[in-house]
Each structure stands twice: as C-alpha cells, then as structure tokens.
Amino acid sequence: MKKIIFIIVCLWGLGVSCSEDTKIGTPDEILPDYVLPQGDASDEANDRIQDIYDTYGAYVLYNYSSKDAFWTQTAVGGSAQIYVIKLGETRYVDEMLDYIHDIWLQFFPDEFLKKGGIPYRVFLADSIYWDRSAISPGWYTCYNQRINGNSVSIAGMNKDLSGMSASIKKARKNELISAMWDYYIAQGLLNVPDEFYKDTDYEKIPALPSGGEEALEAYRKRGFLPSAYYGETPSEWFWGDYAWTQAKENDLKSFMFHLRERTDAEVAWFLNNPKYELIQKKWNILIDYYKKEFGIDIRKIGNTTFE
Structure with missing residues (x-):
C-alpha cells in the first residue's frame, strides 16, 4: 500500500512540474562579425571582398573598429607593446587586393586557402607600427605585416602602391610569405617531411x-x-x-x-x-x-x- 501511495505522489509531482514548464522562445539571432560591403570602396572591390568571404570564409577588411585595429601584447618583463594600425584610403582598396594576390594568394591553391590558408580576418592598412614613444619620444618601428591570432594585417594601402618597384615588391613578397609559412606550420596547415x-x-x-x-x-x-x-x-x-x-x-x-x-x-x-x-x-x-x-x-x- 505504501508503495502505491509513493508512486502516485511521484506521478503527481511529475505532472505538476510538467505543467509549470516555461515555453522556450525563439533563439536570439546570431549576427555576423562584420557586414559586407563595409563602405565606399568601388563596387568591384566590394564584390571581390564578398567573393573571398563566400569562397574562403575570411573577411578582408578596410573599415574596422578600434578594438580590431589596436591591440596590446605583453612583452618580456611585463612592459606593453602597442601596435597601431592606420587605416588606408578606400580609393586604394582595388590596388591593395591586386597587391595581396600578387605577393601572397596566387601561390596557394583554392583547396588550401579554403582550409584556413586565408586567416579569418585580413586587415588592409595604410601602415602598421610599434609605438615606443613612451620610452623615447618619436620612436616608432614600422612593419609591412603583423600576424595576431587568426588575423593578419598588411600595410601598403596608399598612393605608393602604384609606383612600387619590382625589387621592393619582391622583398615584400618574401617577407609576407615567410611570415605566413610560419603561421601555416603553427596552425598545422603545413608540415615538414x-x-x-x-x-x-x-x-x-x-x-x-x-x-x-x-x-x-x-x-x-x-x-x-x-x-x-x-x-x-x-x-x-x-x-x-x-x-x-x-x-x-x-x-x-x-x-x-x-x-x-x-x-x-x-x-x-x-x-x-x-x-x-x-x-x-x-x-x-x-x-x-x-x-x-x-x-x-x-x-x-x-x-x-x-x-
């Protein structure tokens, strides 16, 4: 008899808990990290950037927020390394896309690029520099590219692109490919036989x-x-x-x-x-x-x- 009463009580409790369930509403919409097209680059440039995202799942960005453009890395001893990115003018986006194709993307097949060969974010910039003015006023170290996590920032989106000499372009190619090759090794995309x-x-x-x-x-x-x-x-x-x-x-x-x-x-x-x-x-x-x-x-x- 006690067992029967216990079972009835349990079933009653189950019914009460079910009747008090709250309906789950529509889940929140997951918004994309960036909205394309970003801005007033040419229609052709914006279409090329959209195609890169659709094909490889990577954002090529020329208009980004301060939290993306500025980051701090801690150096040995706890001092801060402040890297600064200066945005380029949007009229140079077309040339910059040609530039990164020439010195980087053309050398890697589509299947490789689709597997992560293009980092999630590619920041196109006028210039990149390490601000060391806190140590010595006017002390800045310039870079042609910087890799940070799953993003790469590439400098050069300015008037100097059209007049870049072959020797400088070759040097930039060598520098970027070397940095990206190390990135690919670290990410497990490439290895050594x-x-x-x-x-x-x-x-x-x-x-x-x-x-x-x-x-x-x-x-x-x-x-x-x-x-x-x-x-x-x-x-x-x-x-x-x-x-x-x-x-x-x-x-x-x-x-x-x-x-x-x-x-x-x-x-x-x-x-x-x-x-x-x-x-x-x-x-x-x-x-x-x-x-x-x-x-x-x-x-x-x-x-x-x-x-």
Missing part, C-alpha cells in the same frame, strides 16, 4: 666553414646551404657550438630561404654541381612534397620577381 632530415648527419660538428675553402666544400657535401647572402657573399648558419644544437631547424630554414626567395639562376651553383648530391636530394624532397601534399609550387614563389 621526415625524409628531408633522413640522410643528414646533425651530430658531428663540422670544421668551421669560414676556416678555408676545403672546410666549406666538406660542409656543402654534407648537405648544408648558406642561411643568407651579403651581396654575393654567402653567410653560413653554422658558427660555433650553439648554432649546431639547432642544426635541424637551421638546415630547414636555409633550404626554405633558397626555395622561396632565390631564382633558378641564383641556385644554379649548387643544383648543377654533381658534388652536391645530398643538397640536390633534399631540395627535390621539399619541392615534391609540397607539390604533392598541398598543391603548392614552391619554386614559383622563388622565381617570381615582378620584373
């Missing part, structure tokens, strides 16, 4: 390359390239024991530098030398890997000079 490191000895420290022609030749035969050039003079990444503790990273950077920034004519000295078989093997491993796995013609990047 293990095969690249397979046949290279990173344990035995070679004789210092600058010690003589014979030592430098042995260094090349072991599969190592310069890290940079001063004029036509190579600069070697290996200089003492510390650099050798990061041999793999330095080795990869030196190859990526040549692949992305040097033309065929500039790399012929090691590609046409039969003594440098390991360099040539590692070179082709990287070219083939990025072409096969990601559809990226990395030598197109290196050979584009805008001349």
